[in-house]
Amino acid sequence: MSNPNLQVSAEVRALFPDVFKARPVDSHKGTFGSLGVIGGASGMSGAAVLAGTAAAYMGAGKVWVGFNQDSLPMPIIPGQPEILLATAKELMQRKDIDAWVIGCGFGLSDSSAELLRRILLLGIERAEHNVPMLLDADALTLLSLHEDLAALARQCPSIIITPHAAEAARLLHVSTELVAADRKTAVSALSDQYGGIAVLKGYQTLVADGAAVYQNNSGNPGLSTGGSGDVLSGIIGALLAQGISAWQATRAGVWLHGAAADYLRDLHGGEIGMLAGELPVAARAVRNAGVIRVKG
Numbered sequence: 001m002s003n004p005n006l007q008v009s010a011e012v013r014a015l016f017p018d019v020f021k022a023r024p025v026d027s028h029k030g031t032f033g034s035l036g037v038i039g040g041a042s043g044m045s046g047a048a049v050l051a052g053t054a055a056a057y058m059g060a061g062k063v064w065v066g067f068n069q070d071s072l073p074m075p076i077i078p079g080q081p082e083i084l085l086a087t088a089k090e091l092m093q094r095k096d097i098d099a100w101v102i103g104c105g106f107g108l109s110d111s112s113a114e115l116l117r118r119i120l121l122l123g124i125e126r127a128e129h130n131v132p133m134l135l136d137a138d139a140l141t142l143l144s145l146h147e148d149l150a151a152l153a154r155q156c157p158s159i160i161i162t163p164h165a166a167e168a169a170r171l172l173h174v175s176t177e178l179v180a181a182d183r184k185t186a187v188s189a190l191s192d193q194y195g196g197i198a199v200l201k202g203y204q205t206l207v208a209d210g211a212a213v214y215q216n217n218s219g220n221p222g223l224s225t226g227g228s229g230d231v232l233s234g235i236i237g238a239l240l241a242q243g244i245s246a247w248q249a250t251r252a253g254v255w256l257h258g259a260a261a262d263y264l265r266d267l268h269g270g271e272i273g274m275l276a277g278e279l280p281v282a283a284r285a286v287r288n289a290g291v292i293r294v295k296g
């Protein structure tokens, strides 16, 4: 996919300087970190695959997908053999992961809640390593269903939560209408409650870190399709694994995700029928278009 007209403004490049930095010539895969994605219960393997695929296209050095199933649902991901596969229980034991994405298609069963408890406890136990952990989708719904899990999440260092309006309402124990009526207050309350970064997804996604609220203006209704939130988690996770600060990685991830959708809209003459699985390649094109290469 190439589009000679694809341009990233100087303003955006200045907002996210580490995202648009050229790769060092002497880099190796270890330079760009390892991301662990845990999700994909039976019937929702695709959610974890979408997040993992997005992370690979967003430049993570290595991507692991850990399925919340007793055994692997597939020997390799068709079309994506680069991604390393494990069960969730195996993957969560690894100590060489630079960032985690937890929750895409994770499931809401009692055993999923128990697994999330163990993941959060490990996050607290390994607090001094300060490995960023992004919680999305079913992981957020589990926090709203189990107060003890929410309490553990609040103790994890460097946490990022990415609810849509309905998930935010569940987390705050208010109605979705109330969240929609004052999105800024909702996202600030979430970042305060969890002591980390909160992303309130939707039209003009908001990102809060307890001090500031950033409003994103990229994206379009083509993103209103199943799995596009999973792709967002993978994009942000990959930037975190690459060592970009959580505040910059989260805002840049949201911007790139929306800009990828805008690019696809322009390429295909509209927003209808955009697929979540198309976003990763488009996001790669956008990121590369913004990289400033110094001629030597």
Ligand SMILES: NC(=O)C1=CN([C@@H]2O[C@H](COP(=O)(O)OP(=O)(O)OC[C@H]3O[C@@H](n4cnc5c(N)ncnc54)[C@H](O)[C@@H]3O)[C@@H](O)[C@H]2O)[C@@H](O)CC1
Residues within 6 Å of the ligand: 043, 044, 045, 046, 047, 048, 103, 104, 105, 106, 107, 137, 138, 164, 165, 166, 167, 176, 201, 202, 226, 227, 228, 229, 230
């Ligand atoms: N291919 C796959 O495996 C997919 C798996 N998915 C996973 O499925 C799990 C559950 O996702 P669901 O979509 O069922 O559940 P959600 O909790 O996301 O949505 C449930 C309902 O909440 C309402 N809702 C959602 N977003 C809203 C918004 N922004 N404003 C107002 N109301 C809203 C809608 O009525 C929706 O049907 C997640 O773990 C997710 O990651 C989905 O991402 C879809 C694709």
Ligand SMILES: Nc1ncnc2c1ncn2[C@@H]1O[C@H](COP(=O)(O)OP(=O)(O)O)[C@@H](O)[C@H]1O
Residues within 6 Å of the ligand: 137, 164, 201, 202, 203, 204, 205, 218, 219, 220, 221, 222, 223, 224, 225, 226, 227, 228, 229, 230, 231, 232, 257
């Ligand atoms: N109308 C819209 N304009 C801009 N972004 C949108 C719009 N609709 C959805 N999105 C984006 O698409 C993603 C949808 O995420 P989510 O609701 O979690 O979907 P899923 O659970 O199916 O993955 C979010 O990043 C959201 O901001």
